[in-house]
Amino acid sequence: MSAVAADAAETLSVRNVGIDFTTKDGVFPALDGVNIEIPVGGFTTLLGPSGCGKSTLLRTISDILQPTRGSLSLFGLTPREARQDGAFGFVFQDPVLLPWRNCLQNTALPLQVAGVGKRERTERAAEMLKLVGLEGFETRMPSQISGGMARRVAIARALVLSPRILFLDEPFNGLDELRRRQMNEELQRIWLESGTTAILVTHNVSEAIFMSDRVLVMARNPGRIIADERIELPRPRTQELTRSPEFLEYEDRLTRLLTDAYRGVDD
Numbered sequence: 001m002s003a004v005a006a007d008a009a010e011t012l013s014v015r016n017v018g019i020d021f022t023t024k025d026g027v028f029p030a031l032d033g034v035n036i037e038i039p040v041g042g043f044t045t046l047l048g049p050s051g052c053g054k055s056t057l058l059r060t061i062s063d064i065l066q067p068t069r070g071s072l073s074l075f076g077l078t079p080r081e082a083r084q085d086g087a088f089g090f091v092f093q094d095p096v097l098l099p100w101r102n103c104l105q106n107t108a109l110p111l112q113v114a115g116v117g118k119r120e121r122t123e124r125a126a127e128m129l130k131l132v133g134l135e136g137f138e139t140r141m142p143s144q145i146s147g148g149m150a151r152r153v154a155i156a157r158a159l160v161l162s163p164r165i166l167f168l169d170e171p172f173n174g175l176d177e178l179r180r181r182q183m184n185e186e187l188q189r190i191w192l193e194s195g196t197t198a199i200l201v202t203h204n205v206s207e208a209i210f211m212s213d214r215v216l217v218m219a220r221n222p223g224r225i226i227a228d229e230r231i232e233l234p235r236p237r238t239q240e241l242t243r244s245p246e247f248l249e250y251e252d253r254l255t256r257l258l259t260d261a262y263r264g265v266d267d
């Protein structure tokens, strides 16, 4: 943790957070001693093996789970206050678009739920579709677009309420490597334009480096952070950069850390 306490309004702080689950085999510490300080506007990635508590940590930050120990502060608010304030946007592994609504109507859904009038929500949703590169596809139905396009719609929908924090839980799982790289470039552009704070969960080392200012490597039993790596590469990052010695050095280092994190998973 930083020696100088940052301004609470500018920082997402997770302090000594632990989560215990009670199962028939006893109490299981899914997370323990987790400390994170994320600056407003930053892009942070949680990288770790299956079962290390990445989703549990996201769920705790987003007020779905209450910590057993420790505390959280989200830019000066509690997780509950932040949720009630509409501070969160979510993109999940599966884009889950409503098949009977077109791209514009799917993007506008959170606005409709929030009671925003039709004209304003149409304008705002169209703006978001433009941001994710889907101008001209407003009236396409989900069955008429590719998997990559569906993910863009999911990102547009997550950003439509201008969230302070965008949670991305393995959003490009299932895409082939080339498509994933294209989506990473797109997401970087969208994130830079939106100015939101982003927290990504991934298993993919290259994606973690490409996207992040910071990569938190997690291990399990108990779920904890074993490394906090700053990625000091210039933006906007390009595919060219992924072949540079600096990028490959990060890749090598994070792969080693992740290998350590995987060690013991099946012990």
Ligand SMILES: Nc1ncnc2c1ncn2[C@@H]1O[C@H](COP(=O)(O)OP(=O)(O)OP(=O)(O)O)[C@@H](O)[C@H]1O
Pocket (backbone or CB within 6 Å): 021, 022, 023, 028, 030, 048, 049, 050, 051, 052, 053, 054, 055, 056, 057, 223
């Ligand atoms: N409600 C629950 N009750 C009991 N155990 C749980 C519960 N939710 C999660 N766990 C356990 O806590 C641990 C962390 O789960 P979590 O889903 O956060 O991991 P993860 O890193 O997101 O995994 P993955 O990458 O597979 O999604 C796992 O061992 C999981 O089985």
